[in-house]
Amino acid sequence: xxxxxxxxxxxxxxxxxxxxxxxxxxxxxxxxxxxxxxxxxxxxxxxxxxxxxxxxxxxxxxxxxxxxxxxxxxxxxxxxxxxxxxxxxxxxxxxxxxxxxxxxxxxxxxxxxxxxxxxxxxxxxxxxxxxxxxxxxxxxxxxxxxxxxxxxxxxxxxxxxxxxxxxxxxxxxxxxxxxxxxxxxxxxxxxxxxxxxxxxxxxxxxxxxxxxxxxxxxxxxxxxxxxxxxxxxxxxxxxxxxxxxxxxxxxxxxxxxxxxxxxxxxxxxxxxxxxxxxxxxxxxxxxxxxxxxxxxxxxxxxxxxxxxxxxxxxxxxxxxxxxxxxxxxxxxxxxxxxxxxxxxxxxxxxxxxxxxxxxxxxxxxx
Numbered sequence: 080x081x082x083x084x085x086x087x088x089x090x091x092x093x094x095x096x097x098x099x100x101x102x103x104x105x106x107x108x109x110x111x112x113x114x115x116x117x118x119x120x121x122x123x124x125x126x127x128x129x130x131x132x133x134x135x136x137x138x139x140x141x142x143x144x145x146x147x148x149x150x151x152x153x154x155x156x157x158x159x160x161x162x163x164x165x166x167x168x169x170x171x172x173x174x175x176x177x178x179x180x181x182x183x184x185x186x187x188x189x190x191x192x193x194x195x196x197x198x199x200x201x202x203x204x205x206x207x208x209x210x211x212x213x214x215x216x217x218x219x220x221x222x223x224x225x226x227x228x229x230x231x232x233x234x235x236x237x238x239x240x241x242x243x244x245x246x247x248x249x250x251x252x253x254x255x256x257x258x259x260x261x262x263x264x265x266x267x268x269x270x271x272x273x274x275x276x277x278x279x280x281x282x283x284x285x286x287x288x289x290x291x292x293x294x295x296x297x298x299x300x301x302x303x304x305x306x307x308x309x310x311x312x313x314x315x316x317x318x319x320x321x322x323x324x325x326x327x328x329x330x331x332x333x334x335x336x337x338x339x340x341x342x343x344x345x346x347x348x349x350x351x352x353x354x355x356x357x358x359x360x361x362x363x364x365x366x367x368x369x370x371x372x373x374x375x376x377x378x379x380x381x382x383x384x385x386x387x388x389x390x391x392x393x394x395x396x397x398x399x400x401x402x403x404x405x406x407x408x409x410x411x412x413x414x415x416x417x418x419x420x421x422x423x424x425x426x427x428x429x430x431x432x433x434x435x436x437x438x439x440x441x442x443x444x445x
Contacts, residue, residue: 082146082147082148082177082178082355082356082359082361082376083147083148083149083150083175083176083177083178084147084148084149084150084176084177084178084179084180084355084358085149085150085152085173085175085176085178085179085180086098086149086150086151086152086180086182087152087173087179087180087181087182087207088181088182088183088184088203088207089184089203089206089207091184091191092182092183092184092203092287093182093184093186093287093319093320094151094152094182095151096287096319096320096322096323097182097285097287097317097319097322097348097351098121098149098151099323099326100319100322100323100325100326100348101121101123101149101348101351101352120148120149120150120151121148121149121151122146122147122148122149123146123147123148123149123352124144124145124146124352125144125145125146125147125352125353125356125363125374125376126144126349126352126353127144127145127363127374129365129406129436130142130144130365130372130374132410133365133367133372133406133409133410133438134372136409136410136413136414137367137368137369137372138369139367139368139369139370139371139372140369140370140371141370141371141372142371142372142373143371143372143373143374144374145356145363145374145375145376147352147355147356149180150175150176152173173211173277173280174275174277176280177280177281177359178280178281178282178283178355178358178359179280179281179282179283180282180283180285180351180355181204181207181282181283181284181285182285182287182319183200183203183204183284183285183286183287183299183303184198184200184203184287185198185200185286185287185288185292185296185297185299185300185303185316186198186287186288186289186292187289188289198299200286200299200302200303201302201303201306204284204303204306208254208256208278209254211256211277211278212251212254212255212256212257212278214277215247215251215257215276215277215278215279216248216251216252218274218275218276219244219247219248219251219274219276220248222244223244223248226240226241226244227241229241236270239264239266239267239270240270240273242267242270243262243267243270243271243274244274246260246262247260247271247274247276251278256278256279256282256310257276257277257278257279258278258279258280258281258282258310258311258312259310259311281312281358281359282312282313282358283312283313283314283315283351283354283355283358284303284306284307284312284313284314284315285314285315285316285317285351286299286300286303286304286314286315286316286317287317287318287319288300288316288317288318289318289320289321290318290320290321290341292316292318293316293317293318293321293341293342293343293347294341294342294343296316300314300316313354313358315347315350315351315354316347317347317348317350317351318347319347321341321347322346322347322348324337325337325338325346325348326348334346356376360378360379360380361376361377361378361379362376362377362378362379362433362434362435363375363376363377363435363436364377364386364433364435364436364437364438364439365406365436365437365438365439366390366438366439366440367409367438375389375390376389377389377433379435380432381432381433382429382430382431382432382433383398383400383401383427383428383429383430383431383433383439383441384398384429386401386433386439387401387439387441387443390441393443393445394441394443395443396443396445397443397444397445398429398441398442398443399442399443399444400426400427400428400441400442401426401427401428401431401433401439401440401441401442402424402425402426402427402439402440402441402442403424403425403426403427403431403433403437403438403439403440404418404423404424404425404437404438405423405425405434405436405437405438406436406437406438408421408423409438
């Protein structure tokens with residue numbers, strides 16, 4: 080399952096530096112707007128300590144973690160919805176992503192210019208929100224009259240779509256993001272999804288700070304956190320420049336030592352990837368054998384046959400049952416034979432809801 084997160088923000092907030100840390104691809108990071116013209120794309124692995132621990136028991140030929148795609152999108156400026164800067168291109172690139180990582184500058188540095196002259200992450204957030212909202216309004220208004228006309232003739236689908244569009248129109252005109260609107264029925268939820276609105280995508284606000292604020296943040300990060308909570312979004316702190324230093328260390332031990340000196344248990348990059356993964360309601364089940372220990376991505380709430388289909392469509396079509404071992408049991412008992420003997424191997428049918436970290440073996444017949 081391909082997961083695509085777009086990194087957005089005003090120019091010079093640290094997007095490309097963060098992207099460099101997340102990805103082995105190197106985005107140009109220069110002190111002027113639009114040095115990132117084409118979006119840089121990097122495929123990164125989702126950190127999962129469970130795979131390493133299972134591999135110590137199973138001794139597989141390889142470990143295959145889950146991956147996600149990160150897209151570094153050119154810096155946005157005021158007026159992008161009207162084509163300013165790289166406006167239309169930028170907005171088109173966001174439309175193709177599943178979630179937005181919105182980087183906000185929460186650090187002072189006289190050597191790095193700010194496009195609006197001073198540091199104010201709340202203002203910066205509002206600039207981008209406004210541009211995305213204006214573009215979403217444009218999307219709705221382009222088909223609003225036509226949908227209204229079809230709804231008035233009694234067309235059932237058009238009625239649902241018009242209800243959804245009207246709710247979004249009211250919300251956007253009030254200067255709020257589309258993601259703050261929720262719909263009850265499955266039909267309305269599907270209609271909302273098919274509009275592909277930019278501000279309906281889940282968002283993670285990343286406060287880019289200097290090294291001194293890497294652990295506890297600062298006055299700006301606290302303001303962003305409060306605002307994110309108000310709109311039901313997530314926020315986190317990352318010191319992108321420091322993360323770049325961490326990425327430069329060769330050994331795991333050196334990286335851990337550096338993190339400990341900063342008072343951090345885990346790198347900001349690892350935390351960010353995990354949060355982005357959770358943001359999209361994604362979880363992981365695992366297959367473990369001599370050939371490989373592999374992480375598979377699925378949507379939270381999926382049942383066993385759907386997860387079997389992630390490996391191969393035939394597994395879902397001919398699903399018979401799933402043999403399930405809980406991760407903690409695998410670690411405790413150290414072998415499948417011992418797990419079976421202890422009665423800890425679960426035999427599950429079509430209605431089993433897969434849990435994060437389940438070690439699965441599917442039986443199927445095609």
